[in-house]
Structure formats: structure tokens, C-alpha cells
Amino acid sequence: MSEQKIADYELKPGFKGMAEDTGSDQTMFKGVHWGKAMMWIFLLSDTFVFSCFLISYMKGRASTPVDWPNTSEVFSLDAFGVPVPLLLIAIMTFVLITSSGTMALAVKYGYEKNKKMCGWLVLLTAIGGLTFVGMQVYEWSKLIHEGVRPWGNPFGAAQFGSFFFMITGFHGFHVSIGVLFLFIYAYKVFAGHYESGKRGWFTTMKGDYVEIEILGLYWHFVDLVWVFIFAFFYLW
Amino acid sequence: MDETNKDQQSSTHKIGIYLWIWGLLFVLSFFSYMVDWYQFQGLLRWSLILFFMFLKAGLIMAFFMHLFWERYALVNVLLWPMTAIACFVVLMVAEGKYTLFTRLFYFFVGG
Numbered sequence: 001m002s003e004q005k006i007a008d009y010e011l012k013p014g015f016k017g018m019a020e021d022t023g024s025d026q027t028m029f030k031g032v033h034w035g036k037a038m039m040w041i042f043l044l045s046d047t048f049v050f051s052c053f054l055i056s057y058m059k060g061r062a063s064t065p066v067d068w069p070n071t072s073e074v075f076s077l078d079a080f081g082v083p084v085p086l087l088l089i090a091i092m093t094f095v096l097i098t099s100s101g102t103m104a105l106a107v108k109y110g111y112e113k114n115k116k117m118c119g120w121l122v123l124l125t126a127i128g129g130l131t132f133v134g135m136q137v138y139e140w141s142k143l144i145h146e147g148v149r150p151w152g153n154p155f156g157a158a159q160f161g162s163f164f165f166m167i168t169g170f171h172g173f174h175v176s177i178g179v180l181f182l183f184i185y186a187y188k189v190f191a192g193h194y195e196s197g198k199r200g201w202f203t204t205m206k207g208d209y210v211e212i213e214i215l216g217l218y219w220h221f222v223d224l225v226w227v228f229i230f231a232f233f234y235l236w
Numbered sequence: 237m238d239e240t241n242k243d244q245q246s247s248t249h250k251i252g253i254y255l256w257i258w259g260l261l262f263v264l265s266f267f268s269y270m271v272d273w274y275q276f277q278g279l280l281r282w283s284l285i286l287f288f289m290f291l292k293a294g295l296i297m298a299f300f301m302h303l304f305w306e307r308y309a310l311v312n313v314l315l316w317p318m319t320a321i322a323c324f325v326v327l328m329v330a331e332g333k334y335t336l337f338t339r340l341f342y343f344f345v346g347g
Contacts, residue, residue: 011307018308029310037310044314051321055328062332065339072272090269097265101258104300111248213302220300224293231289235272236282 006030035205039214043221046174050225053170054232057163069155071234074148075139089234092135093226096175099128100223107216110194110209118212119189125219126182129175136172140165164233171229174222185215249305257299264292 011030012020021030029037061068072085079087106121143164147154150162188194188207197206268288271281298304303311 013308015308018312021307021309029313030307032306032310040310040314044317047318048321051324055321055324058325059328059332059335062329063335063339065336065343072275086269086272090265093265093269094262097258097261100296100300101254101261104254104258105251108248108251108254217301220296223300224296227289227292227296231268231285235268235285 033210033214035210035214036217039217043217046221050167050170050228053163053167054228057167057233060159060163061157064157064159066157068157069153069160071236074143074155075234086234088135088139089230092132092139093230095128095132095135096223096226099125099132100220102128103216103219107213110189110212113195113209115189115192115195118209119186122182122186122189122212122215126179126186129179129182129219129222133172133175133179136168136175140168167229167233171222171225174225178219178222181215182219185212253299257295260295261292264288264295268292 009030011017022028024030073083075089076083076085077087078084102121103125106118106125109117109121148161148164150165152158153161188198189212192198193207194209194211197208199206200211265288268285271284271288276284303314
């Protein structure tokens, strides 16, 4: 995380340090757990997948001569009889940011070996993610009920539905997988696997609180993608 | 692996920084929602949306994902490929405009 140290090796800061790390004929990501480096590489590839979706959405929207549906009307929700634009999306955004915050704190308490706080915060994060998926299911069923289909919709350009279901669906799938793993890891924290060093299922790696940080990276990435979807798909 | 991780586990950041970033993310999300609420249009809308988006993304990556404290070797491996995405965006903007032009041209002028 910070202040990495390696025995008998001087780590230099900045670009000079980067040049020496890269050219040292040793491991390149010095002081970084291999699981963390691998998660970052995975997230980088995932970034490309989501970028392709968002870019194809941008291209589809830019090249259609038909008007794009007005998202702030399509995604409005009736609150006490008054239609509020993007209300559900705003709540979903706040829920996801909240769960991202609890995850960041869980990582912090994990490194401090505070088992109880870490476990409860991971569990809270999982519940936040579950709430998000639940609201997304509601949003999908509402739009499907209103007649939005991948091949057309009553609001405007026919491409709207396919991009909407593809992008939010793929993001929702990421959230669902994240929630599943958050529950599993909450159990592992409470069961003390990271203190006893119990091994995981597919690895010879001994259990360690660094796994919570790796899980946290994934979860923050899901939040990060939502920031872009919120901006480009819902607000634009 | 083991010798590289013993030291880093003992050093964590103060809780204040996470709470600050958390609060900032809430405020920025609220502002970007307000962009839609007040129905800003045109260049103002786009620039505000992009400004809040990049600020939020930057805060999440720098502090929640700890990139601010990572070594440059990792940070640069992660951030430079994004320029390829930026190039792709620029290419597809041009392509989208061209597709729209040819569609309108052949639909209405008939070639």
C-alpha cells in the first residue's frame, strides 16, 4: 500500500525508481503482492471491455438520424405522484458510493487486523451491492414493462434498448459477482482465515488480509465503471 | 512474496482521508445530479458532466484504490493504456459523424 520496503534493496521514488524497478532483471512490481498486480491487470482488461461497450454506444448514438430518447424522462420515477427525473439512478449511485466507502474502510481495518470491524464492513458492502442489484432489477422490469426492447422502444432511436441492456447488464453482472464474493469473504474474515493463514480453494497462497484489498480493488472498479455509465448513459 | 509484504501491512492510512474522499464523492455525485435537475444544456452540460466524472474517477482510483501511494512502475503500466482508449474515442467520433452524414445523404438526397 505505502512505504514498500524490500530487504537489501533501495527503492527509489518517482520516474527514476520506475526505470530501476523495470530494468532490474527482477520482479517489476516491487513490494506489490502478486495477487494485487494480477487483479490490476484483470481490471485493465475489463476497462477495455467496458470502453468498447461505451464507445460503441457513443458511435451508435452519434450516427443515428433519429432522436435519442430523453433519458431524464425515460428514467424518471414517481415520488408521491410527482415524476422526479433520474431519481432511482441517483439513489443507486449513492448506494454504490456508500458501499465503496465501507469497502475502503474494510481494507483499512483489515490491515490493522481488526477482524470484527473488517468483517462487518465487508458484510455491509455486500448488502449495499445487493441493494444496488435489486434496484437495477426493478429498473429493468419497469423499462421492459414500458415496452423497451433490444430492437426498439416507444421513446426514440431503436438502438437505445440494446445499448441499455448490454451496458447496464454487464455492469450488473459484475456487481452480482462482486456481491457473491463479498459474502464469501465476509465469512472468511469472521471465520478467522486471514489470521490463521488458512489456504483458499484454488491457491497455495496462505490467507492474508491482502485478499481484502484485492477484493476491494474489484469493488472500487465496479463503482468506477458506474461513474462513467452514470455520466455517459444517464446524464449525457 | 512474503518478505515484500510484511512491512506494508503495518502501515495504514488514517481514517480521516477515507472519510474525506467519501464525503467528496457524495458531494460530486450530488452536483452531477444537479446538472440534470436544472437541465443545463449544450457545452456547459457536457463540460460539467465530464468535469465531475473525471474528478470522481480520479478520487476513487487515487485514494480508494491506493494508486496515489503505489510505485510508478505499477501506476504507469495501468494509466498509459488509457491513451489508446482516448485515441479510439477520437477515431469513433469521426467515424460516427461520417456514418451520420452518409445516412442522411443517401436517405434524403438518394445518392
